[in-house]
Amino acid sequence: MAKVLIIGAGGVGGVVAHKCAQARDVFDDVLLVSRTLSRCEKLQREIAEVQGREIRIGQVDADDVAATTRLLERERPAVVINVALPYQDLPIMDACLAAGVDYLDTANYEPPDVAKFEYKWQWAYRERFRERGIMAVLGSGFDPGVTNVYCAHAQKHLFDSIRHVDILDCNGGSHGKAFATNFNPEINIREITARGRYWERGEWKETDPLSVSAVFDYPGVGERKSFLLYHEELESLALNLRGLERIRFWMTFGEAYLKHLEVLGNVGMTRIDPVLYEGHPVVPIKFLKELLPDPSSLAAGYTGKTSIGCLIEGVKDGKPRKVFIYNICDHAACYREVRAQAVSYTTGVPAVTGAVMMVTGQWPKQPGVWNMEELDPDPFLADVARRGLPWVVEERAVAGS
Numbered sequence: 030m031a032k033v034l035i036i037g038a039g040g041v042g043g044v045v046a047h048k049c050a051q052a053r054d055v056f057d058d059v060l061l062v063s064r065t066l067s068r069c070e071k072l073q074r075e076i077a078e079v080q081g082r083e084i085r086i087g088q089v090d091a092d093d094v095a096a097t098t099r100l101l102e103r104e105r106p107a108v109v110i111n112v113a114l115p116y117q118d119l120p121i122m123d124a125c126l127a128a129g130v131d132y133l134d135t136a137n138y139e140p141p142d143v144a145k146f147e148y149k150w151q152w153a154y155r156e157r158f159r160e161r162g163i164m165a166v167l168g169s170g171f172d173p174g175v176t177n178v179y180c181a182h183a184q185k186h187l188f189d190s191i192r193h194v195d196i197l198d199c200n201g202g203s204h205g206k207a208f209a210t211n212f213n214p215e216i217n218i219r220e221i222t223a224r225g226r227y228w229e230r231g232e233w234k235e236t237d238p239l240s241v242s243a244v245f246d247y248p249g250v251g252e253r254k255s256f257l258l259y260h261e262e263l264e265s266l267a268l269n270l271r272g273l274e275r276i277r278f279w280m281t282f283g284e285a286y287l288k289h290l291e292v293l294g295n296v297g298m299t300r301i302d303p304v305l306y307e308g309h310p311v312v313p314i315k316f317l318k319e320l321l322p323d324p325s326s327l328a329a330g331y332t333g334k335t336s337i338g339c340l341i342e343g344v345k346d347g348k349p350r351k352v353f354i355y356n357i358c359d360h361a362a363c364y365r366e367v368r369a370q371a372v373s374y375t376t377g378v379p380a381v382t383g384a385v386m387m388v389t390g391q392w393p394k395q396p397g398v399w400n401m402e403e404l405d406p407d408p409f410l411a412d413v414a415r416r417g418l419p420w421v422v423e424e425r426a427v428a429g430s
């Protein structure tokens with residue numbers, strides 16, 4: 030039995046706390062901390078009511094490395110699940126190094142003043158984590174996360190070599206709001222308004238934001254227009270998949286969402302640099318975040334499904350093969366189980382599975398910093414399916430065969 034420390038009490042943090050509370054056979058002590066204590070108090074009450082279990086709560090500003098280190102030294106958890114914002118990744122990793130505690134997150138580090146996410150900052154911790162004898166697992170959400178593990182499963186069991194991967198992410202659900210984001214608005218809008226990027230034959234190719242689209246048929250949802258985006262798992266998968274020639278990421282957006290985003294961009298509301306307003310510096314995107322619905326508030330009444338997977342093409346036993354490995358997740362079913370919508374659920378459940386892999390030794394402890402596809406996909410996929418995210422492998426026709 031293990032103690033888990035969850036940092037971040039937002040949409041994803043709520044799911045992680047509910048699911049850790051459900052995992053009575055693994056976690057005998059669940060501690061949820063965040064910057065705003067009232068959010069932890071609300072989740073503590075909700076978890077007592079829905080899961081019938083008391084979790085402990087606390088307050089910490091995870092940008093303060095010394096404060097987080099003191100918390101870790103006092104509590105000595107088996108693992109920290111970081112579901113605060115990407116800005117907190119490095120300070121929390123520093124605290125884990127100081128206190129000697131294993132670490133897991135769902136999103137890679139971004140500097141607040143540059144809309145750019147790359148693994149280089151977190152990969153730079155590899156040597157220090159190895160020397161300290163502790164393990165960090167990066168990106169254990171859905172994408173990144175489960176999508177990386179689908180690729181690892183394909184590499185281990187389904188293909189001799191993989192040529193093409195297209196990661197397809199569709200939210201076919203409806204929350205009934207004119208404009209809202211399904212996870213932290215600031216992080217979400219920074220990601221979507223960035224230039225597109227994909228990897229082909231050893232080179233990164235750039236596209237204008239949202240300028241490349243294609244229609245894909247998503248199981249459980251149907252055909253949807255999808256836009257090419259840069260997404261962080263492309264960086265590690267391009268390195269870790271043998272024989273890979275191309276990898277891209279696609280996400281669906283509705284017309285109304287894109288129109289709102291265009292107008293907000295045109296008037297400067299998505300800017301990440303401070304502007305002076307009546308003598309006070311204000312970062313427009315941070316102000317916009319305060320106006321938009323909190324992602325966790327979308328859950329009640331959300332209908333429809335997410336459908337996310339990896340379309341993988343390659344060679345098996347000398348013959349071309351194409352498969353789609355995917356999960357379908359229902360917003361309303363997530364709400365009934367953990368009071369969350371499916372985007373938070375599909376991120377939070379894999380974070381818990383990753384932590385279970387670490388504390389139960391199903392991923393043997395390997396000091397260092399790891400991306401998901403570098404670890405054994407088999408126990409992870411069995412566990413994540415049991416915990417609420419079953420997966421399907423569907424054979425697809427190969428063009429020309």
Ligand SMILES: NC(=O)c1ccc[n+]([C@@H]2O[C@H](COP(=O)([O-])OP(=O)(O)OC[C@H]3O[C@@H](n4cnc5c(N)ncnc54)[C@H](OP(=O)(O)O)[C@@H]3O)[C@@H](O)[C@H]2O)c1
Pocket residue numbers: 036037038039040041042062063064065068089090091092112113114115117135136168169170171172173174211212213214216324325372375376
């Ligand atoms: N891999 C995936 O599939 C995937 C998908 C979606 C999201 N994500 C990631 O999941 C994470 C959480 O997303 P979310 O939608 O849950 O965001 P959210 O609803 O905005 O919640 C973020 C939480 O982190 C807390 N926090 C922020 N700064 C903090 C600090 N300095 N110290 C302690 N706590 C702090 C916030 O506290 P306050 O209440 O005080 O603001 C809030 O409770 C993000 O990193 C996001 O990028 C990953």
